[in-house]
Structure formats: C-alpha cells, structure tokens
Amino acid sequence: MTTDPPVLLPREQFGSLLEALARRGYRVVGPTVRDGTIVYDDLTKVEDLPIGWKDEQEGGHYRLKRREDEALFGYVVGPESWKKYLHPQRLRLVKAERDTSGHMTFTDGDEEEPVRYAFLGMKSCELNAMMIQDKVFLGSGTADSHYERRRKNIFSIGVSCGEAGGTCFCVSMGTGPEVTDQTPHDLAVTEVIEDTSHYFVLTAGSDEGREVLNELPATPAGPEHVSAAKQRVEHAASTMGRRMDTGGVRELLRENLEHPQWEDVAQRCLTCANCTMVCPTCFCTTVEDVTDLTGDNAERWRSWDSCFTLDFTWMHGGSARQSAKSRYRQWLTHKLSTWHDQFQSSGCVGCGRCITWCPVGIDLTQEVAAIREKDNHPAPTTS
Amino acid sequence: MSSDETQRPKLAVWKFASCDGCQLSLLDCEDELLAVADAIEIANFAEATRRVVEGPYDLSLVEGSITTAHDAERILEVRAQSKYLVTIGACATAGGIQALRNWQDVKEMASVVYAKPEYLDTLATSTPISDHVAVDFELRGCPVNKHQLLEVVVAFLHRRKPVVPQHSVCVECKLRGNPCVMVAHGTPCLGPVTQAGCGAICPAYNRGCFGCFGPMESPNAVALSAQWKAMGVSNRDIMRTYRSFNGLASPFREESDKHEP
Numbered sequence: 106m107t108t109d110p111p112v113l114l115p116r117e118q119f120g121s122l123l124e125a126l127a128r129r130g131y132r133v134v135g136p137t138v139r140d141g142t143i144v145y146d147d148l149t150k151v152e153d154l155p156i157g158w159k160d161e162q163e164g165g166h167y168r169l170k171r172r173e174d175e176a177l178f179g180y181v182v183g184p185e186s187w188k189k190y191l192h193p194q195r196l197r198l199v200k201a202e203r204d205t206s207g208h209m210t211f212t213d214g215d216e217e218e219p220v221r222y223a224f225l226g227m228k229s230c231e232l233n234a235m236m237i238q239d240k241v242f243l244g245s246g247t248a249d250s251h252y253e254r255r256r257k258n259i260f261s262i263g264v265s266c267g268e269a270g271g272t273c274f275c276v277s278m279g280t281g282p283e284v285t286d287q288t289p290h291d292l293a294v295t296e297v298i299e300d301t302s303h304y305f306v307l308t309a310g311s312d313e314g315r316e317v318l319n320e321l322p323a324t325p326a327g328p329e330h331v332s333a334a335k336q337r338v339e340h341a342a343s344t345m346g347r348r349m350d351t352g353g354v355r356e357l358l359r360e361n362l363e364h365p366q367w368e369d370v371a372q373r374c375l376t377c378a379n380c381t382m383v384c385p386t387c388f389c390t391t392v393e394d395v396t397d398l399t400g401d402n403a404e405r406w407r408s409w410d411s412c413f414t415l416d417f418t419w420m421h422g423g424s425a426r427q428s429a430k431s432r433y434r435q436w437l438t439h440k441l442s443t444w445h446d447q448f449q450s451s452g453c454v455g456c457g458r459c460i461t462w463c464p465v466g467i468d469l470t471q472e473v474a475a476i477r478e479k480d481n482h483p484a485p486t487t488s
Numbered sequence: 489m490s491s492d493e494t495q496r497p498k499l500a501v502w503k504f505a506s507c508d509g510c511q512l513s514l515l516d517c518e519d520e521l522l523a524v525a526d527a528i529e530i531a532n533f534a535e536a537t538r539r540v541v542e543g544p545y546d547l548s549l550v551e552g553s554i555t556t557a558h559d560a561e562r563i564l565e566v567r568a569q570s571k572y573l574v575t576i577g578a579c580a581t582a583g584g585i586q587a588l589r590n591w592q593d594v595k596e597m598a599s600v601v602y603a604k605p606e607y608l609d610t611l612a613t614s615t616p617i618s619d620h621v622a623v624d625f626e627l628r629g630c631p632v633n634k635h636q637l638l639e640v641v642v643a644f645l646h647r648r649k650p651v652v653p654q655h656s657v658c659v660e661c662k663l664r665g666n667p668c669v670m671v672a673h674g675t676p677c678l679g680p681v682t683q684a685g686c687g688a689i690c691p692a693y694n695r696g697c698f699g700c701f702g703p704m705e706s707p708n709a710v711a712l713s714a715q716w717k718a719m720g721v722s723n724r725d726i727m728r729t730y731r732s733f734n735g736l737a738s739p740f741r742e743e744s745d746k747h748e749p
Binding site: 382383395 | 523524653655666667680704712714
C-alpha cells in the first residue's frame with residue numbers, strides 16, 4: 106500500500122471535516138465531555154469536542170483537568186469504547202409470537218437499521234481493538250450478523266496520540282501511539298500545537314478517506330509539519346505511564362496457573378466486572394428470554410456479560426468459577442495468553458482502561474510482573 | 489376477558505414490619521396491572537382491595553420483617569397457606585432499616601421515643617423472613633424494582649426461572665453508560681459490592697450507590713472498605729454506610745461491625 110502524501114488542515118478549518126462527513130450521510134460520533142469524563146456521543150460541531158481538556162489517569166483514578174492549550178484531542182481514552190456502537194450493550198435477538206391456535210412465529214429482533222457512523226477520534230489502541238473484535242465477530246467463519254451489519258458502515262478517523270496517559274502501555278503491546286497502516290482506517294490525524302499555530306496533519310487510509318480529504322480546504326503538508334507531527338507521536342511513545350514485558354507472556358501465564366499471585370490479587374479483586382465492561386476487546390454476552398404476562402409474546406435479549414459474574418459459568422449444579430481467584434485468572438489468561446490460541450493475537454491493546462476504571466486500581470501490568478518475578482515454571486520463550 | 493376463575497392462580501400480598509413501599513411497587517405497574525389482575529386472582533392485597541379470598545394461595549409476596557412475637561406466629565401461617573413464598577424488599581430479605589435495633593437496646597430506645605413504652609410489645613430484633621420460614625425466592629431492593637417484581641410474577645405464572653441477575657451494580661452502570669463515580673469523581677460508592685436491579689439510579693445522578701439491593705453474589709467488602717479508607721472515608725462513615733437498609737445481611741453486617749469506631 107502506498108502511503109498518501111499528508112495534508113495540512115488548520116485548526117480553524119477542522120469543522121470542514123465534520124461537515125464533509127455529514128454531507129456524506131454519516132452520523133459523526135466522538136469524544137465529548139459528560140459527567141466529568143470524556144465519553145463518545147454525537148458531535149454536531151467542533152465545540153462538542155473536549156477542547157482544552159486532558160484526563161489524568163492512575164489505577165482507580167480518573168479526573169478531567171484543564172490543559173494549557175486548546176487541543177481538541179488532548180486526552181487519552183475515556184471509560185467507554187467504540188464497541189458500544191458495534192456490539193451494543195443490549196440487543197434484542199429474536200421476537201416470538203404465539204397465535205390463538207398455538208402456532209409460534211419467530212422474527213428477527215434486531216430491527217434497528219444500522220446507522221452510518223463516522224467514528225471521529227479513534228486512538229491507535231482503539232483501532233487495534235476494533236481490529237481484534239473484527240476477528241472475534243467476523244473472522245471465525247460464522248460471522249455475527251449484528252456486528253457485521255453495523256461494522257460495514259463505519260468511517261473511521263484515527264487520531265495519533267501526542268501524549269500518553271498514566272495507565273497507557275500501547276508501546277508494550279505494539280498497538281500505538283501512532284495510527285499506522287497496520288490498522289485499517291479511513292483517515293489518520295495528528296494534532297500539532299506550536300507556539301503560534303494549531304493544525305492537523307491528515308493522511309488517507311482508504312479510497313473514501315481520500316475522497317473526503319479532497320473535499321477539505323487542506324493544503325499539502327510541508328516537511329516541517331510532518332516532522333512536528335512525528336515528534337508529537339514520539340513524545341507520546343516516550344511518556345507511557347505503564348509498561349508490560351510481553352516476552353513469552355503467553356507461556357508465562359499458561360505455566361503459572363497455580364502461582365500465589367492469583368490468590369493475592371483475589372484478595373483485592375471486587376469481581377465487580379468493571380474491567381471487562383470498559384475493555385474495548387471483551388466481547389462476552391449473556392442471553393435472556395423474557396415473556397409477557399400472557400405468555401403469547403416472548404423476546405430473546407443479548408447483553409454484555411463478564412467472566413467475573415457467577416452466572417457466566419453457571420451450569421447445572423452451580424458456577425464453575427466460584428472463587429475470585431479463578432475468575433481473575435480466567436480473565437487475565439484469556440486476555441494475554443489463550444486469546445492467542447483462539448484469535449491469533451493478544452486480546453490486550455494497552456489502553457489502560459481496566460487499570461483506571463478498576464475501583465480499587467488493580468493493575469494487570471503489575472500482576473504480570475509479579476507472576477514473572479516468581480515464575481514457577483521458567484521455560485524457554487518462543488514469542 | 490378474564491379467564492376461568494378457578495384456573496387463575498391465587499396471589500396474596502402480606503405485610504409485616506415495613507413501609508409499604510414494595511407493595512406499592514406492584515401498584516406502580518400501572519400499565520400491566522390490569523393484565524396482572526386478569527392472569528392472577530388477587531386474593532389478599534390490603535393496599536389494593538378490602539376483598540379477601542381464603543387460602544391456600546399459589547403465590548405469596550411477603551413484605552416486611554419480623555419484629556413482634558405476633559408476626560413471628562403469623563408468618564408461619566402465611567407459609568402454611570402458600571405454595572410459593574417470595575419475599576419482596578430489603579425488610580423481608582434482610583431485616584430492613586429497622587434492623588438497626590439489633591445493635592441497640594430496644595427497651596431503652598422505646599423509653600426515649602414513646603410516652604407510654606409499656607404499651608409496646610416488640611421483639612428485641614428485626615429479622616428477615618428466611619430466619620423464620622422457608623423462602624422460595626428473595627427479591628431485593630429498597631424498594632423492589634417494579635420491573636423485577638413483574639418479572640418474578642410472570643416467571644411464576646409461566647413456571648420459569650425469573651431473570652434477576654445477582655451481579656454488581658457496576659454492570660448496570662456500564663450498560664447504562666454511567667461513568668464510575670468512584671473513579672471519576674472520588675465519590676464513595678457501594679456499587680461494586682451491591683446487587684444490580686435498580687438500574688444504577690444513584691450513579692446516574694452522580695451519587696454513590698447506597699446498597700439498597702444488598703450484597704451482590706460475591707461481594708468483597710473488605711477490599712472496597714480499604715479503598716474507601718484510602719479515599720479518606722472514616723471508620724464511622726464506613727460503618728454507617730454498610731449498616732442501612734441491608735445492614736443485617738452478611739457481609740455488610742460483618743463489615744460494619746469491623747468499622748465500629
């Protein structure tokens with residue numbers, strides 16, 4: 106794939122991107138401030154973006170703070186991920202109706218016409234997460250039709266990070282901070298703020314991205330602009346709040362299923378499921394059937410579930426993973442080890458959400474380090 | 489219209505020590521109430537009708553806790569008359585806010601509150617229904633959620649298991665799109681140790697969870713308290729927070745006891 110020449114869009118013209126997307130029939134969604142956090146919601150104008158905000162993040166801690174500049178994308182990531190648009194929290198799968206003769210009619214419950222979303226402001230870790238979920242939902246031979254219908258309409262605008270957050274470790278996971286051709290996207294954006302100038306360097310990652318770029322009042326970016334953008338990304342890469350030694354982590358966890366650290370983390374783990382809910386790659390769901398009073402109408406609903414709930418492994422006789430230890434171990438080993446077996450990649454993109462949004466600040470990078478420190482079965486690493 | 493009278497299961501609603509709020513949740517099911525009355529014979533429901541139909545009953549909804557010797561007798565009779573007995577609300581399932589008396593001297597309190605405490609005939613404790621009789625299902629909440637209440641009735645009618653998740657309130661927050669008030673605002677919240685069911689109402693309004701639905705399926709109150717302490721919450725406030733509507737329910741009870749100043 107040839108790399109398109111980057112173009113420059115001044116800050117004052119950034120609204121033209123939203124207008125171009127709207128003209129094409131896209132509903133633009135992206136970061137906006139709500140309830141002291143940056144969430145993803147509808148954007149109708151540039152001012153809806155979190156202008157001049159940054160997010161201070163640590164284990165179990167998140168605060169919005171004013172920046173010294175007026176950056177549009179000067180935050181890292183919020184509690185939500187884009188998966189809510191592609192893999193909705195709750196989804197009706199089937200409707201069933203029984204007529205007076207007792208005959209049952211089943212109809213598709215997912216009637217919602219998929220929206221043509223433009224995702225504005227996907228960080229590199231998030232593009233990687235979407236790629237991972239693509240594999241989960243579309244790559245196994247039996248595509249999830251609900252995901253597929255929503256996913257195929259998406260116009261994705263990646264934004265490279267200019268600085269990293271306190272719980273970021275995308276460099277360790279090889280998923281950022283720069284939006285590259287490794288992850289499919291329509292447009293890639295880098296925001297640059299210098300003494301007197303504020304601009305964006307954009308490149309197209311798809312034919313449609315190219316068409317959109319052509320509609321913008323952009324000019325070819327000079328080498329100084331490209332270099333400034335590069336420096337921003339390098340700055341982000343050098344300020345990661347966390348790191349994880351991923352060398353042989355797949356084998357490390359597999360070989361240490363009885364490591365005392367699992368018991369240690371279980372003492373702290375609330376089994377509240379927050380980590381899985383905020384994770385941009387976690388995809389598990391539960392299915393519930395509901396009926397009305399007459400029993401003539403039934404619906405089957407799918408909603409996000411978590412390996413931290415007891416219901417998740419409920420079989421006749423009870424839950425297979427009773428202890429917090431077994432549930433945390435399941436989550437971490439799946440994310441970092443058995444995900445490779447299942448989907449040929451890691452399930453972690455280093456976004457740090459599970460660290461930040463754990464109410465007690467459990468940090469998977471520390472847990473992995475603790476297991477590595479007393480590796481009970483040191484084995485030659487292959488990966 | 490109404491199906492054959494003899495075919496409709498008989499529903500009875502019983503009140504013990506409580507505020508009636510959970511019973512009212514049933515009346516709150518305004519849109520569905522006529523359909524409920526059509527599917528079920530409401531045989532005893534003092535909040536709704538004076539008409540009382542003799543037992544036995546197919547389904548008894550029991551609100552309130554046991555606080556008098558008379559009620560301790562009465563619940564045995566309710567159980568004997570009921571095929572299925574479902575407790576509704578924090579009082580019936582955990583003793584309710586009135587179980588605060590369990591940590592106090594009731595006689596002493598009565599002497600302070602009432603002009604003629606000798607007229608009172610009350611037990612020293614408030615206890616959940618399950619301490620007295622076998623309970624088939626416990627519906628949590630202070631008050632119960634009307635959708636969950638309806639779900640229990642509908643599930644009973646169709647002989648299926650009610651869909652009443654026992655995981656944390658956090659899951660509901662995330663399904664609803666609430667940001668975590670504990671992480672994002674530094675607001676102490678009982679959500680991680682509390683059972684879902686309310687729809688995460690308080691966090692939706694930027695308040696911490698009060699634990700109205702009692703302990704979730706695998707609560708780690710010890711770890712949550714440690715975090716609260718790190719956030720600057722005093723032992724006294726930790727004790728008082730756990731010791732509310734569901735204060736008697738384990739492990740809220742143990743956790744509150746541990747933090748007595």
